Amino acid sequence: MNTTPLEPVTTLTFDIFGTVLDLSGSLIPPLDDLLRNCHADMDGATLWREWRYRQRIEQYQDNLLMLGHSGYLAVKRRALLYCLRNNNIDFSAEQIDSFMEAYQHLKPFDDAIEGLARLKKKYKLVMLSNGEEWYLKHLAENQIKIDFDQILSAQTVGQFKPHPIVYRFAAQTLQCEPGQIMMVASHAFDVLGARASGYRGAYINRYHLPYDESDYQPDITVDNFDALCTALAV
Secondary structure, three states: OOOOOOOOOOOEEEEOOOEEEEEEHHHHHHHHHHHHHHHOOOOOHHHHHHHHHHHHHHHHHHHHHHOOOOOOOHHHHHHHHHHHHOOOOOOOOOHHHHHHHHHHHHHHOOOHHHHHHHOOOOEEEEEEOOHHHHHHHHHHHHHHOOOOEEEEEHHHHOOOOOOOOHHHHHHHOOOOHHHHHHEEEEOOOOOOHHHHOOEEEEEEEOOOOOOOOOOOOEEEEEHHHHHHHHOOOO
16 A cells, blocks of 8 residues: 555546446346347346446457547447347347437436535546546536536547556646546556556445555545545545
8 A cells, every 4th residue: 555645635536437426226227128128038237247347348459459449338339239149139229229328317326426525625526537528528417416627538538548648648637746636436447547657546445346466556445435535534
């Protein structure tokens, strides 16, 4: 763990999908409906686990093959099609289009909304997400309903997190030294990428998953936003 004091931190950058927004709670019910309509012998929770892993692979492939940022929603769709085919589930394009509308109605975690309101009293709050900028603005205004100081999309630099250029772009845009920024995420890869880029890191381990075996450990590890606020004395 980094023992350097956290006093220099002025800005918190947030992962949104899975950290602030409850993806499984928002998407598994409509996924159940999709599978039922496709006459699949599988439930949404089971497919969700496979789908989440595939989404990460799709993003890493884009980065490794230098294909650029193909779009957050496009990646989710590609990963879903792969998983449906992998499980021999027949579907139509219309069914997928209908399901993907659920992404416009993602619900936030209660602890995240309360925590963000508390953190805003002390820190500058910034979205730093793989989502497209227009989509992030929609989620901020209509679903999260928190006035972020800035919304930054990885699409701007043509890479998905955890590519280091995303974190460097954010630091430059915010006119901050990396050590003045703390990345807050429920995904170890995001904290790892930020820490490797000189950021401080807070791991919201709401899914009770181990952190990577790496020299770039989080400064703070907590289960929820309330505990994060306590750790940051807010």
